[in-house]
Amino acid sequence: MKPVARILSIGLLAMTAWSVTAQAKDQVIGALFPMSGPNAMYGDIFGAGANLAVDHINADKLLxxxxxxxYEDSQALPQQGVIGMNKLVNVEGVPYVLSAFTGVSKAISTISARTKTVAVNGGGVGPDLAKLGPYFWNVIPLANDEVRAMVPYLVKERQYKRFVLVYVDDPLGAAINEDLGTTLPKVGAELVESLSIPTTAQQFSGIAARVRAANPDVVYIASYGAQQSQIVKQFRDNGIKQPLVSYSAFSIPQMQTLPEAKGVLYTTQAVDWESNDPVTKRFVEDYQAKYKKMPTAYVxxxxxxxxxxxxxAHELEAKGKPVTGENLLAQRNESKTFDMVGGKISFTEQGTVISPIQINEIVGDGQGSKIVTSVSEKN
Known part of the structure; x- marks a missing residue:
């Protein structure tokens, strides 16, 4: 081959290689998690799950x-969430954002809808999150589903009839208060007292006195973060011996290792951590290898x-379509079901996940939780 022809040939090969590389566009998604403030523990938990998925996606060359x-720090506050969402959408140009906390999720939903950016919640459980439009999705059962799964079990199996609710004064707490008020009479039980607390409260001896005066069979706690640990500890210190129950917020490590939380019942979506299905098995094994502990529902x-x-995105790339929020929504509707940790999942028209729910009990002594039973929210 003549020198000039050889140089041209090498140049064409280099251009071809560069073209293939250029077409293999990297994908970036966003996450609005509390990375500072009293709820920063959740940011660590949520990020552990998201980062492990990224590792697996890249290792498999799925894209x-x-x-x-x-990542942007929401501090679990609506205003900070809006600031972070605007940056992710308008500066970073991401088509897909991981969201958390009911207040933050509701605050960013208008940006999501206006810009056709998919927002996916895996932590907030306020029922209103099912009403935020086609671009807002939930991969966690919402509070009304968790309440409706827990109440029949408590009334029929445990024979608890008199309930007291202690709930945080925000959209989540208000939703659980409303749902208990309508669900309990249908199964022959009653909500004898509803006690609201500010989101920043940390002293609960006065609330404990009112709980004791109401003399319930069981106490439902609707709170999250460091506050829920203080409620449980101070209730036990103030002589409340009745069973304590809650929703998926109690799945965090701080609650699992709290001595006073032994025996607490709480709901989560059903996941068999010992399952042999490939997605679940890989997730559990790799998480344990990295963090030396079992994962939780939030992870x-x-x-x-x-x-x-x-x-x-894999399906869109295979079709030669750009990875946009609009195309992601269309592909979700087309694909319908997905192999995930815990098994196959699908979505309702409102973007909420269809999933069975399990009731867990905190074992104590640092042993985490055991599954009491798996139920449907329709029971």
Whole structure:
């Protein structure tokens, strides 16, 4: 081959290689998690699940390029969430954002709808999150589903008839208060007292006195973060011996290792951590290898939320379509079901996940939780 021809040939090969590389576009999604403030523990938990999913997606070469996550600190506050969402959408240009906390999720939903950016919640459980439009999805059962699964079990199996609710004064707490008020009479029980607390409260001896005066069979706690630990500890210190129950917020490590939380019942979506299905098995084994402990439902939620993006984007790339929020929504509707941690999942028209729910009991002595039973929210 003549020198000039050889040089041209090498140049064409280099250009071809560059073209293939250029077409393998890296994908970036966003995450609005509390990375500072009293709820920063949740940011660590949520991020662990999302990051593990990214590792698996990249290791499997599921996408043409690499996937990464751009994090913004919501501090679990609506105003900070809006600031972070605007940055992710308008500066970073992401088509898909992981969200958390009911107040934050509701605050960013208008931006999500206006810009056709998919927002996926794996932590907030306010029932209003089912009403935020086609671009807002939930991979966690919402509070009304959890309440409706827990109440029949408590009334029929445990024979608890008199309930007291202690709830945080925000959209989540208000929703649980409303749902208990309408659900309990239908199964022959009653809500004898509803006690609201500010989101920033940390002293609960006065609330404990009112709980004792009401003399319930069981106390439902609707709170989250460091506050819920203080409620449980101070209630036990102030002589409340009745059973304590709650929703999926109690799945965090701080509650699992709190001595006073021994025996607490709480709901989550059903996940068999010992399952042999490939997705669940890989997730559990790799999480244990990395963190030296068992995962929780929250970790699985954000793994699934991130994996969902990978599956949808993979299909779009195979069709030669751009990975946009609008195309992600269309592909979700077309694909219908997805292999996730815990098994196959699907979505309702409102973007909420269809999933069985399990009731867990905190074992104590640092042993985490055991599954008491798996139920349907329709029971």
């Amino acid at each position: 043409e390029g690499k996937l990464s996550i751009k 699985a939620n954000y793994y699934n939320a991130t994996r969902l993006f990978g599956l949808l």
